[in-house]
Amino acid sequence: MKALADFVFEAGMLKKMVRTGYAFLGGGRETVAEHSFRAALIGYWLALEQPGLDAARVALMLLHHDLAEARTGDLNYVNKRYCQADEAKALDHATRRLAPALAGRVRELVEEFNAGQSPEAQLAHDADQIDFMVELKEQWDQGNPNAERWLFYALKRIRTQAGRQLAEAVLEAKWSDWWFEDREELWVRNGDRQPR
Template identity: 65%
Template sequence: MKALARLLFEAGMLKKMPRTGYPFLGSGGESIADHCFRAALLGYLLALEVEGVDETRVALLLLHHDLAEARTGDLNYMNKRYCTVDEDKALEHATRDLPEATATRIKELAQEFNQCRTPEARLAKDADQLDLLIELKEQQDLGNIYAKHWIHYALKRLHTEAAKELAQAVLTTDWTDWWFEKRDDLWVHNHDNGDESVL
């Protein structure tokens, strides 16, 4: 249990470590853990729409796919032109004191994600990109003129039809649509009429 406790403190670093691409975009920002949470949720829900895919495995792949970044940090696309990371070594060191079965499981999940050979891994890879796409759409809606260029390339990295379909839905949805109802009774009159949907 001490080894597991240490790994959980290590995983907690992902809540403090930023994704490094946003300074190049000029706006936005999130931690690695922020990204992993929505990517895992996104992958799970997307997998429910695809016949024959293990949705739980997709979520597990995404929960573990950036665990090594607690040791390596996040390398954005510019960084990767000049730097390489030994993710296998990072995970080996992160898991070396865990029970063998647990360590093997963590490393297998990361390897499956990176190799992208199974249907679950392909969907997980797409969910990883879709999470970025959603962030980019938000930044575009907020006026970042460069986000459209990043969206162009994020779309080209998608492989599955389900991911491409979801991407089009994302791109035609305003980032505030989930909460901003254009209703006078909510925003002008400020009446609480007992409707639990009122903010």
């Protein structure tokens, strides 16, 4: 259990690890854990809509895909032109003291995600990008002109039909639509459900 406790603390580093690409965007901030959480939800929900896909596996891949960044840090696209993180080595070091079944399962999920061959891994890759696109769309809606250009390239990375459909819906929506839908109820009657 000591090794598992250490691994839990290590995973917690992702709550503190800031994703570095936002500096180039000129705005926004997100931790690796925040990204992984919503990406896992996106992947799970998309997979539920696809007959024959293992939705739990998609979500688990996304929850684990950036674990190595607790040791390597987050390298953005510019950083990766000059630096190469040995994520396989970092993941091996992170899991080597764990029970073999647990270590094997963690490595298996990350390796499947990285290989990108299975339908679940392809959908997981799309969910990873769609989460990024949601952040970019929020930035764009709030006036960051750089976000539009980034969205164009993020959309090109989408592989699946389901992923493309959701990505296009994200592009068409405004980031605030979800909470501004019931304008009268919320903004005039202040949530009061009593008829006036």
